[in-house]
Amino acid sequence: MTETVLRGRFVFGHLKPWRFKAVWAPEFWFAECQAIADSRDQDVHPFAIAVPLMTHRPTVWTTRIASPGANAFAVLSGVEALTRAVIAAALPIQTQAMFGNDESVSALSLIGSVAALSIALLIPNLSILIGRARLCGIGVLLLVIASALFMMQLVSTQVLGFAARAVGTAIFYAVISMYIMDHVRRDQIGRSEPLRLLFVGLAWTIGPIAGVQIEALWGPWAPFAASAGAALVLLIYFHMLRFSNAPAVGSETQRPRSVSWSQVQRYMAQPRLMLAWMHAVGRGFVWGTFNLYTPLYAVQIGLG
Numbered sequence: 001m002t003e004t005v006l007r008g009r010f011v012f013g014h015l016k017p018w019r020f021k022a023v024w025a026p027e028f029w030f031a032e033c034q035a036i037a038d039s040r041d042q043d044v045h046p047f048a049i050a051v052p053l054m055t056h057r058p059t060v061w062t063t064r065i066a067s068p069g070a071n072a073f074a075v076l077s078g079v080e081a082l083t084r085a086v087i088a089a090a091l092p093i094q095t096q097a098m099f100g101n102d103e104s105v106s107a108l109s110l111i112g113s114v115a116a117l118s119i120a121l122l123i124p125n126l127s128i129l130i131g132r133a134r135l136c137g138i139g140v141l142l143l144v145i146a147s148a149l150f151m152m153q154l155v156s157t158q159v160l161g162f163a164a165r166a167v168g169t170a171i172f173y174a175v176i177s178m179y180i181m182d183h184v185r186r187d188q189i190g191r192s193e194p195l196r197l198l199f200v201g202l203a204w205t206i207g208p209i210a211g212v213q214i215e216a217l218w219g220p221w222a223p224f225a226a227s228a229g230a231a232l233v234l235l236i237y238f239h240m241l242r243f244s245n246a247p248a249v250g251s252e253t254q255r256p257r258s259v260s261w262s263q264v265q266r267y268m269a270q271p272r273l274m275l276a277w278m279h280a281v282g283r284g285f286v287w288g289t290f291n292l293y294t295p296l297y298a299v300q301i302g303l304g
Helices: 027-039 047-053 060-064 070-085 090-099 103-120 123-130 132-151 155-183 186-218 222-241 261-268 271-300
Strands: 008-016 019-026
Touching: 070 132, 070 155, 070 186, 070 222, 090 103, 090 155, 090 186, 090 271, 103 155, 103 271, 123 132, 123 155, 132 155, 132 222, 186 222, 261 271
Parallel strands: none
Antiparallel strands: 008 019
16 A cells, blocks of 8 residues: 655745745655746746745635634634633622622613613714724623622622723624714624524534633632733734724714603614614523522532
């Protein structure tokens, strides 16, 4: 039985007179290019033939996540979900142990929710005043700050950490929703949202298990350090995408607009919008309750 060994060499040739590129060429390909050059009876170096035949093309997935689009938004949402999922089990348990009762976990969650709701009403004006990209960066930095506050294991920092975590999440999702409307066409929403939810689901599947294992190996501070690291990766990737406002949006957002009660009444008068709001709020109640109290219940019945 014969065995074929692929051998080659790096060649440095020109694709165009002003552009040079180094690629790896197999020996048989290099020999074939040498034969082509000889048959032409011209002073043509085989490098000039091998390089155009072997131009490197990046994979489709790498290309798609390098620019704003459905795949990029899926990765962003997945990494952001990982920053919260990795501490989903450790945070309620450590808070309950710090304060000594379950009611404190509910109270801190309520404080964070009120802070997030207050900031959410100001997001339209803030996005105009400082820009969406800066506002989203602030939201991600708040996630990093929240993890750092949780690592201190103090009562005061725990309260501030819950508020920073809730506000950062609200800002990030509000701004990302604006970018999705700008960069994803309406006919692609049906493909973009399932892909984004798939990444979020994977993060919430892996994150809590990974957080528990990390805490068991390195200590109570480790899940929060991992969460902060994931948030920093999210911030770097967001700035690599270089988001910009859509041209159609810029002409309509020249000055801040206040949210008035008449706008709220107009929203509530539309049945479809109210149905969507009730669906989102109900889903938030279910998942919030599940993520907050499931770890506490598991500890009480002896599962953790």
